[in-house]
Amino acid sequence: MKNPRSVLLILFILIISAASSFAGEQRYNLPVENSPFIGNANAPVTIIEFIDYQ
Amino acid sequence: MAKELEGKVKLVIKFYPYRYRDYARIAAEAAVEAWKQGKFAEMHELLIKKSPRLDRESLISYAKELNLDVEKFTKALDNQEGASIIERDLKLAKELDLYITPAFYINGVKVLGVRDSDYFKEIILKELQNVKKK
Numbered sequence: 001m002k003n004p005r006s007v008l009l010i011l012f013i014l015i016i017s018a019a020s021s022f023a024g025e026q027r028y029n030l031p032v033e034n035s036p037f038i039g040n041a042n043a044p045v046t047i048i049e050f051i052d053y054q
Numbered sequence: 055m056a057k058e059l060e061g062k063v064k065l066v067i068k069f070y071p072y073r074y075r076d077y078a079r080i081a082a083e084a085a086v087e088a089w090k091q092g093k094f095a096e097m098h099e100l101l102i103k104k105s106p107r108l109d110r111e112s113l114i115s116y117a118k119e120l121n122l123d124v125e126k127f128t129k130a131l132d133n134q135e136g137a138s139i140i141e142r143d144l145k146l147a148k149e150l151d152l153y154i155t156p157a158f159y160i161n162g163v164k165v166l167g168v169r170d171s172d173y174f175k176e177i178i179l180k181e182l183q184n185v186k187k188k
Contacts, residue, residue: 026163028150028159030159035066036085037065038065038098040064044062045063045178045185048066048068049065052070
């Protein structure tokens with residue numbers, strides 16, 4: 001890359017796309033009522049697991 | 055799960071028995087009935103430990119091992135009394151386009167497939183930090 005400005009531009013685009021993909025982390029809001037659970041009912045972290053026992 | 059995370063994590067189970075596995079469905083029935091009898095965590099652990107030995111007779115022997123009401127348990131399996139719960143979960147999985155298990159949602163963030171405990175620990179610790187900041 002000869003032109004330092006184009007290097008900067010590419011760097012800028014990379015940073016923007018990385019930031020937006022981080023911010024775009026999707027969070028699903030799933031119902032948990034009337035499902036069995038293990039652990040503290042008021043825990044700050046909830047893990048929902050879809051399981052097949054076989 | 056590590057001691058330091060005790061009390062900080064709640065694991066909610068949704069049932070996603072594959073249609074084409076012989077004992078997937080009846081094992082889910084066993085878990086639902088154990089839940090109704092107040093021994094979900096114990097049965098959940100046992101099913102994972104004993105898998106794939108999950109035929110009807112084996113499940114009944116696990117119920118005995120956990121001191122469940124075996125007569126009620128057997129009736130629940132045979133009458134598929136957990137069907138409404140299991141069907142509800144299957145419907146949810148379908149709506150979410152899930153096609154593999156295990157599938158996890160950690161505070162709503164999706165993680166697909168088997169992962170080691172360090173992977174989960176890292177995410178959980180990050181979530182705990184987020185909670186603290188709020």
